[in-house]
Amino acid sequence: MTPKLHLHIDERSGVPVYRQMMDQIKYYVAGATLRPGDQIPSIRELAAALAVNPTTVVKAYTELEREGVIEKRHGKGAFIAPEAPSLTQAEQEDALRRSAKQLAVEATQMHVPTPKVITVVREELSALGPVRGDESEPVKFAVMVGGH
Amino acid sequence: MTPKLHLHIDERSGVPVYRQMMDQIKYYVAGATLRPGDQIPSIRELAAALAVNPTTVVKAYTELEREGVIEKRHGKGAFIAPEAPSLTQAEQEDALRRSAKQLAVEATQMHVPTPKVITVVREELSALGPVRGDESEPVKFAVMVGGH
DNA sequence: TCCAGTGTTTGATAACAACCAAACAGGCGG
DNA sequence: CCGCCTGTTTGGTTGTTATCAAACACTGGA
Structure with missing residues (x-):
């Protein structure tokens, strides 16, 4: 019911926080x-855990609901939708490749040798x-804030 | 004098364009x-190549100049500063690791096996x-727009 | 019934990012 | 001197992101 999640919010990345939340929930x-x-997590709970304004979480959840990924139930909480559209294989590959490309671009520009890059990854x-590993154990939410 | 550069601007990333430009010039x-x-590249040239507003490039260049990385010379163009502060070894590693972490987070959340990740990278x-390879040949600027 | 937790809604503020247009001014070669 | 390249500066507009405060309303258990 409440799997252990790790939401990594990098404030330095420049990517809107609400978008980072949306993306990572979709990845999960x-x-x-x-x-x-x-x-x-409830709106207030997640907002508190990430030290962001509740309205920011509202924005992420509202958008996720609009996309059919989650359902918000007044007085009860937020849940993954019964027919939540999952990312297609291609979309997952795209997401992964986008991050990999960003890494590759930086490494190339800085002349970091391939083996070093692989090691870091x-x-x-x-x-x-x-x-991950014990997905059966019902644990409370663990939300990670971080960047580096 | 004018090495071949590839500036990869990903509009979908959410990262401000002027920041992507700054970062990548610093990486180079x-x-x-x-x-x-x-x-x-001159302000207008880069703006045209990336199809962004000249003021956006001005913002990036002005900030880079403030950091001592480049010098803007009225009527002549923009140049790497004589004593341009390069990223320290630690800063380079941090930058690389930040991207690598982002990749790792996504891969983990999507349950993409490690070998697959390595392959994509x-x-x-x-x-x-x-x-890269022929850095001696003075070529015209090649600016890549892209994301995926 | 009460209450604590949950989502809902509103209005305002502040900062930032990017665009657009237009004009001004230095450098240099023909 | 002219023309073309260069950076400089101004003022305004648009949209986004995130904050803050406060109140309203539904759910379920004690």
Whole structure:
């Protein structure tokens, strides 16, 4: 019902916070960590955890609802929609490739050798990897704020 | 004098355009593709190439000048400053790691296996790699607009 | 019934990003 | 001197992002 989530909000990135929230919830749906019926953090709870204004969360949730990803239920909370449209295979690949490209561009411009890039990517994956595994255990929400 | 540059502006990223321009010029300086004295595209030229408003380029250049990275010379153009402060090793690593982390977060949330991630990164690096090599040849500026 | 938690709504403020138009001014070569 | 390139400056408009404050309304359990 309440899988363990990690929302990484990078304020320095320049990407609107509400968009980062939207994207990552969609990624969780795509990865099936969040499934139809699952409850997600309440507006005030998420706002408090991320130290942002509640209206910012409202914006993200409202937009996600407009896209059919979630449902907001007055007095009850917010949930993954029964027929939440998941990202297609192509869209997932696109999202991944966009980030990979951004990385590649920077690395190329700074003349960072490929092996070094790969190493860093592996390190960052490892740093996040151990988190998943026990998806059955109903845990409280863990929201990560961070950037670096 | 005028090395071949590739500025990748991703409008969908949410990152302000003027900031993307600033960052990437700094990366080129860090990678020594751009060296002190090198001329960079004129405001109007870059604006035209990227199809953005000249004032946006002015903003980026003005800020870069404020940071001591470039010098704008009235009537002549813009150049890398004689003592342009390059990113420290740590700052370069941070920048790279920030992008890598973003990639790792997405991959983890979407449950994309590590080998797949590595493959995509290698592909994107390869797609950009062939570009560099002949840094001696004075070529006209090539500015790439793109995102995906 | 009460109450705590939940989503809903409104209006205002502030800062930022980008666009657009137009004019002004320095550098340089023909 | 003229023309064309260059950066400079101004003023305004538009839309977005995020904050803040306050009140209203639904749900469910004690």
